[in-house]
Amino acid sequence: MTVLSIMCAAMRLDLVNKCGSIVHCTGKGSDMITREQFYKSKQWEAFRKVIIQQRTDEDGFVHCCECGKPILHKYDLIVHHKQELSEANVNDAMVSLNPDNVECICFRCHNKVHERFGFNKSAPTSYKKHVYIVYGAPCSGKSTWVHENATQDDLVVDLDNIWQMISINERYSKPAALKHVVFEMRDKLYDIIRYRSGKWHSAFIITGGAMKGDRDRLAQRVGADDLIFIDTDQSVCLDRMHTKGLSSAQMDDWKKFIIDWFERYQSD
Numbered sequence: 152m153t154v155l156s157i158m159c160a161a162m163r164l165d166l167v168n169k170c171g172s173i174v175h176c177t178g179k180g181s182d183m184i185t186r187e188q189f190y191k192s193k194q195w196e197a198f199r200k201v202i203i204q205q206r207t208d209e210d211g212f213v214h215c216c217e218c219g220k221p222i223l224h225k226y227d228l229i230v231h232h233k234q235e236l237s238e239a240n241v242n243d244a245m246v247s248l249n250p251d252n253v254e255c256i257c258f259r260c261h262n263k264v265h266e267r268f269g270f271n272k273s274a275p276t277s278y279k280k281h282v283y284i285v286y287g288a289p290c291s292g293k294s295t296w297v298h299e300n301a302t303q304d305d306l307v308v309d310l311d312n313i314w315q316m317i318s319i320n321e322r323y324s325k326p327a328a329l330k331h332v333v334f335e336m337r338d339k340l341y342d343i344i345r346y347r348s349g350k351w352h353s354a355f356i357i358t359g360g361a362m363k364g365d366r367d368r369l370a371q372r373v374g375a376d377d378l379i380f381i382d383t384d385q386s387v388c389l390d391r392m393h394t395k396g397l398s399s400a401q402m403d404d405w406k407k408f409i410i411d412w413f414e415r416y417q418s419d
C-alpha cells in the first residue's frame with residue numbers, strides 16, 4: 152500500500168463518518184442516502200476536490216483519461232465513477248468514495264463514456280435525460296460551450312434563439328410586443344424538460360443565472376442534474392462582445408448587460 156492509498160483510505164473513513172452525520176440531518180431515520188443526495192453532499196464535494204488536486208500535473212492541468220487533452224476549464228472537468236453509482240451501491244464507500252473507482256474526464260468524453268453504456272433502460276441509473284443549466288455572463292461563451300458539447304439528440308433552450316425564430320427581427324432585437332410569447336414558449340419547453348417528455352437525451356438550458364436564488368429555482372423547476380458555470384472574466388466578455396456583429400446602440404446595451412451581470416453575480 153502506498154502512502155497515497157493509505158491517505159485515501161484514512162480520508163475515506165473520515166468522509167464516511169461525516170456522511171453519517173449528514174444523514175441524521177435529513178431526518179429520514181435511516182443511515183442510507185440516495186444517489187442524488189450523495190452527489191450534492193459535502194462529502195462528495197470534498198472527495199472530488201482532493202481527487203482533482205492529486206491528479207493535477209505540473210502544468211497545472213488535469214488531463215482527460217479518455218482523450219488525454221488537458222482540461223482547461225473547471226466546468227469541463229468531471230470526476231466520473233467507473234463503476235456507476237446506483238441506489239444499491241452509493242452507500243458503499245468502497246464504490247462511491249474510492250479513489251480507484253473515479254477518473255477525471257472532460258465533459259465531452261464523459262458523455263461519450265455514458266453513451267457507450269447506452270442511454271438504455273437497463274442502465275443501473277437513469278443517466279438518460281440529463282438536464283444541465285449552463286449559466287454565466289452575457290458573452291461568456293455559454294452557447295459556444297453548448298455547441299461544442301451537445302449532440303444532435305439533445306434539446307437546447309436558448310432564449311435568444313426563441314426571440315429570433317418568431318419574428319423577422321435580427322438576432323438580439325427584442326421588441327416588448329413579443330416578450331410575452333417568447334416567455335410562454337420558453338415555459339412550455341421548461342415543462343417538457345421537467346416532465347422529461349420526448350425522446351431527447353440531454354437538455355441544455357442557457358441562462359444568465361447571476362442570482363443564486365434564480366438559478367436554484369430554475370434547477371428545481373426543471374429538475375436539473377447539474378449547473379455548469381461558464382466563469383469567464385469580465386474583460387474577456389467585454390472583448391467578445393465585439394465579435395457578435397452588434398450595432399453600436401446594441402453594443403452600449405450589451406456593455407451594460409455585462410457590467411450589470413457581474414455586479415449582481417452571487418457565487419454558490
Ligand SMILES: [Zn+2]
Pocket residue numbers: 215216217218219220256257258259260261
Ligand atoms: Zn476528453
Ligand SMILES: [Zn+2]
Pocket residue numbers: 230231232261265
Ligand atoms: Zn460518469
